[in-house]
Amino acid sequence: xxxxxxxxxxxxxxxxxxxxxxxxxxxxxxxxxxxxxxxxxxxxxxxxxxxxxxxxxxxxxxxxxxxxxxxxxxxxxxxxxxxxxxxxxxxxxxxxxxxxxxxxxxxxxxxxxxxxxxxxxxxxxxxxxxxxxxxxxxxxxxxxxxxxxxxxxxxxxxxxxxxxxxxxxxxxxxxxxxxxxxxxxxxxxxxxxxxxxxxxxxxxxxxxxxxxxxxxxxxxxx
Amino acid sequence: xxxxxxxxxxxxxxxxxxxxxxxxxxxxxxxxxxxxxxxxxxxxxxxxxxxxxxxxxxxxxxxxxxxxxxxxxxxxxxxxxxxxxxxxxxxxxxxxxxxxxxxxxxxxxxxxxxxxxxxxxxxxxxxxxxxxxxxxxxxxxxxxxxxxxxxxxxxxxxxxxxxxxxxxxxxxxxxxxxxxxxxxxxxxxxxxxxxxxxxxxxxxxxxxxxxxxxxxxxxxxx
Numbered sequence: 001x002x003x004x005x006x007x008x009x010x011x012x013x014x015x016x017x018x019x020x021x022x023x024x025x026x027x028x029x030x031x032x033x034x035x036x037x038x039x040x041x042x043x044x045x046x047x048x049x050x051x052x053x054x055x056x057x058x059x060x061x062x063x064x065x066x067x068x069x070x071x072x073x074x075x076x077x078x079x080x081x082x083x084x085x086x087x088x089x090x091x092x093x094x095x096x097x098x099x100x101x102x103x104x105x106x107x108x109x110x111x112x113x114x115x116x117x118x119x120x121x122x123x124x125x126x127x128x129x130x131x132x133x134x135x136x137x138x139x140x141x142x143x144x145x146x147x148x149x150x151x152x153x154x155x156x157x158x159x160x161x162x163x164x165x166x167x168x169x170x171x172x173x174x175x176x177x178x179x180x181x182x183x184x185x186x187x188x189x190x191x192x193x194x195x196x197x198x199x200x201x202x203x204x205x206x207x208x209x210x211x212x213x214x215x216x217x218x219x220x221x222x
Numbered sequence: 223x224x225x226x227x228x229x230x231x232x233x234x235x236x237x238x239x240x241x242x243x244x245x246x247x248x249x250x251x252x253x254x255x256x257x258x259x260x261x262x263x264x265x266x267x268x269x270x271x272x273x274x275x276x277x278x279x280x281x282x283x284x285x286x287x288x289x290x291x292x293x294x295x296x297x298x299x300x301x302x303x304x305x306x307x308x309x310x311x312x313x314x315x316x317x318x319x320x321x322x323x324x325x326x327x328x329x330x331x332x333x334x335x336x337x338x339x340x341x342x343x344x345x346x347x348x349x350x351x352x353x354x355x356x357x358x359x360x361x362x363x364x365x366x367x368x369x370x371x372x373x374x375x376x377x378x379x380x381x382x383x384x385x386x387x388x389x390x391x392x393x394x395x396x397x398x399x400x401x402x403x404x405x406x407x408x409x410x411x412x413x414x415x416x417x418x419x420x421x422x423x424x425x426x427x428x429x430x431x432x433x434x435x436x437x438x439x440x441x442x443x444x
Contacts, residue, residue: 006301006303007300008232008300010230010233010236011232011233014232014233014236014237015236015240018237018431021429022429025428025429054410055429058426059429078228078230079228082228085228085414086413086414087412087414187280188276188280190307190308190309191308192307192308192309204280206247206281207244207247207248207277209240
């Protein structure tokens with residue numbers, strides 16, 4: 001990210017993952033939706049998911065991780081260890097394990113693919129995305145719904161259609177027509193960069209780390 | 223910290239500094255107290271202060287940093303660069319600069335010494351602490367008021383007497399008789415460690431990163 005400046009990935013991922021966990025907790029309270037299936041991809045998106053899983057555990061949720069293709073970066077291993085130290089379980093890598101988990105969870109956190117996703121969807125995610133879509137569980141997607149193009153959205157029709165989206169740092173072009181509940185997180189973009197890139201971000205209230213964006217009606221395009 | 227597990231300093235400091243900034247913002251609103259003098263020591267405490275300064279900037283405050291003896295760890299340089307990138311000014315290292323700043327600021331964030339402080343107070347902090355004490359500005363201290371002993375508190379009488387304290391991960395023995403407003407932050411201690419060390423931490427509300435502790439009356443000792 002060009003806005004990273006002197007930030008480390010550890011810092012950015014911590015704030016991003018915290019915002020993801022807070023968004024899920026805002027919409028799906030832990031009394032009715034305690035069991036969160038956190039689906040993590042192989043890239044930074046998956047790292048955000050691991051951080052979110054840990055914070056959800058701190059908030060009193062019962063998260064379970066499915067991360068069939070863990071990325072090789074050291075940071076993912078550390079983030080995963082932090083979850084293991086908190087006794088957050090990780091499913092085995094199989095699709096069967098994930099399929100079974102769908103029937104014993106209340107909400108899905110989709111941290112599979114991010115804004116740099118390019119088709120085709122590779123195995124096992126080519127099978128996983130339809131399974132998630134066909135489940136009756138609500139889905140919260142991180143930054144951009146998995147399978148969407150950063151500019152063209154779900155034009156290919158292979159992506160998830162989540163109920164809730166948490167955009168990180170700024171909403172991407174491809175999600176401007178997203179009609180579900182839409183939050184913004186990643187409150188670390190300096191004002192100078194916001195102005196330079198004309199991001200026109202909404203003000204965050206007080207010291208909150210997330211802000212809900214105005215909802216787009218079904219027929220309206222921004 | 224023994225509770226660090228697989229955590230990196232970047233992560234812990236980010237969450238700690240965020241909690242410090244949120245505590246200050248809870249007590250001293252930015253409309254009445256916009257100008258925050260963030261006084262940073264040479265150790266990890268100073269790092270927490272730098273993170274807090276950045277978040278205060280994001281919240282709309284006008285922080286100024288005084289850090290006369292910057293630590294040599296790379297992380298402090300990075301955290302300082304992040305503040306500079308946000309145009310948060312740093313005073314020159316002199317006591318005069320700090321003395322002048324006291325008259326143009328509304329509240330002090332004390333991130334000078336932490337729980338590993340051992341007397342004597344060395345220069346320039348031996349002069350700085352009395353200057354801060356004598357100013358009429360409210361003081362928010364990070365983890366333990368500067369100059370206090372982690373077990374015996376301000377028994378030596380050389381420490382600050384802040385209005386507000388934000389304990390990190392768990393209140394230290396020496397601050398149990400602190401009578402000001404007292405918050406807890408650093409919401410990253412796994413339940414298993416909390417039980418192992420019998421920390422008896424109060425529950426954080428919802429997904430908040432800070433919780434206010436019951437106030438100790440002046441005559442009462444815990």
